[in-house]
Amino acid sequence: MADLHPTLARVTARIIERSRDSRQRYIDLMAREAQRHPDRTTLACSNLAHGYAAMGDDKAAIGGGKAPNLAIVTAYNDMLSAHQPYGRYPEAMKIYAREVGATAQVAGGVPAMCDGVTQGQDGMDLSLFSRDTIALSTAVALSHEMYDGMALLGICDKIVPGLLIGALRFGHIAGVFVPSGPMPSGIGNKEKQKTRQLYAEGKVGRDELLASESASYHAPGTCTFYGTANSNQMMMEMMGLHMPGAAFVSPNTPLRSALTRAAVHQLARISTRGSDPRPLWRCVDEKAIVNACVGLLATGGSTNHALHLPAIARAAGIVIDWSDFDELSKDVPLIARVYPNGSGDVNHFHAAGGMGYVIRELLSAGLAHEDILTVGGASLADYAQEPVMAEKDLTWQAAPVAPLDPTMLAPVSDPFLPDGGMRLLTGNLGRATIKTSAVDEERWVIEAPCRVFETQEDVARAFKAGELDRDVVVVVRFQGPRANGMPELHKLTPPLGVLQDKGFRVALVTDGRMSGASGKVPAAIHCTPEALPDAAGLAGPLAYLQDGDVVRVDARDGTLSTSADLAARQPAPPPPPATGVGRELFAMMRAGADGAEKGGSAMLAAAGL
Known part of the structure; x- marks a missing residue:
């Protein structure tokens, strides 16, 4: 393990000191929650019977309370291309759970709006507050206290932050994010951008623009540009909340199915009733939050996370601000160029070495905390790998030691830019x-x-x-x-x-x-x-x-x-306040929201976090 870069050490120490009281209050809450309701068998018989009434052959295992019971919180809908593959996940995940003596239940669903659909439309006014709504929905799903671990099915813009904020209030149990991966690459990004500008200049019509957009956004999976959705996936890797290398494997492939199966098996293992319990509160600490910031800077990720990371951190009792981002940015080099910061998309990034390469480079330069508790390995070093199928079995191999495409990735020693931008x-x-x-x-x-x-x-x-x-x-x-x-x-x-x-x-x-x-x-x-x-x-x-x-x-x-x-x-x-598309229903969230640097959240402000 390389010595920590002095800037990383200094910023982390400052965040720990600034968060000392609020973090301790959060840890104390997690301890009380773990003691207050140690397992579902403490529920009254009527409550418990309601909880497994529809579970068929799994009733005995759930009622007995000895096998891990895993909550599935899903953001499935089939309007949002990234989340369409989730439709069939629960059935498969229940089978995967039974393979290791566990059970799984869909605990609840959360809304999942597509910013691509609402972009420039009135519905976009609901977008940021959908994050708070998702967090609240996650809390409702988990409030039944039937579970020993939680599988969080979400990818896109506000959905991952919302799921994580909600899950952190149940951080006394384990949590794993289960992605579904990006769609295959469509037309080139420069070609798409050119058509948009020609349309803005009135040189092409709507038919040409729609044909161009449909050739770009064309299949199940996450949009392939490096926006907020794919930045979410990067952060989950940097925080160790995925199975290693799970972020950018395409949907509906044997490797993707194997990674989902491995996630369920691992969640059972690290659950409250598993052999290696790893409660979420221990995984999401100050070092993990700093790792997410560093990953954002090193890859040129979404500025939306200047809002989301402070909000996520607050849910775990951690206080960060834009001065922390700025100070880290001065010493974290840009080592990835993914569209719109480069010509290739996330599929090209993944093929060039992807997150395994990025994490290995950052660790080798002391620019990431290796000693974090991850859900899928012994430390962040296990995420400097990439998953592969050997015959029919899932395994991991070391990430490339050099970029396979130098237009997409660069070493820390010779970065694209000396700072994170x-x-x-x-x-x-x-x-x-x-x-x-x-x-x-x-x-x-x-x-x-x-x-x-x-x-x-x-x-x-x-x-x-x-x-x-x-x-x-x-x-x-x-x-x-x-x-x-x-x-x-x-x-x-x-x-x-x-x-x-x-x-x-x-x-x-x-x-x-x-x-x-x-x-x-x-x-x-x-x-x-x-x-x-x-x-x-x-x-x-x-x-x-x-x-x-x-x-x-x-x-x-x-x-x-x-x-x-x-x-x-x-x-x-x-x-005057706008109405229509449900915007009037969100008046209380607008009225109670705090500033952008704190995350722009009414829910966290009202909770005193």
């Missing part, structure tokens, strides 16, 4: 996140008069009218958690890309999100405090900006500022 911006416009790994360095500093908008649609209209054909900082405000649920703003990407390609110096500033699919245009996102006034009536700085104010986005110096005298102004009035 996710930076903190601070200044008189607040605190924000910027992802530089896909942005040309000549565009890391943009200073120009701003144009202020309150919706994506207003930006699109101005673009079509030619009003943005100049150097400009586009400001889109009232897009934070409390204003409208903090939707992703990807409808902005094609027009801003067109303006940049015309030679203009362009940047985006917003209190909304852009996620891991954000690309070549510099974007200061997640601005906090958000523009909407808080409970004390104080509006965030973006509410005071006016058209023509000069705004500077400086990723080199880490600043976000304006030369305008904001203190001499009154804030712009916020738009």
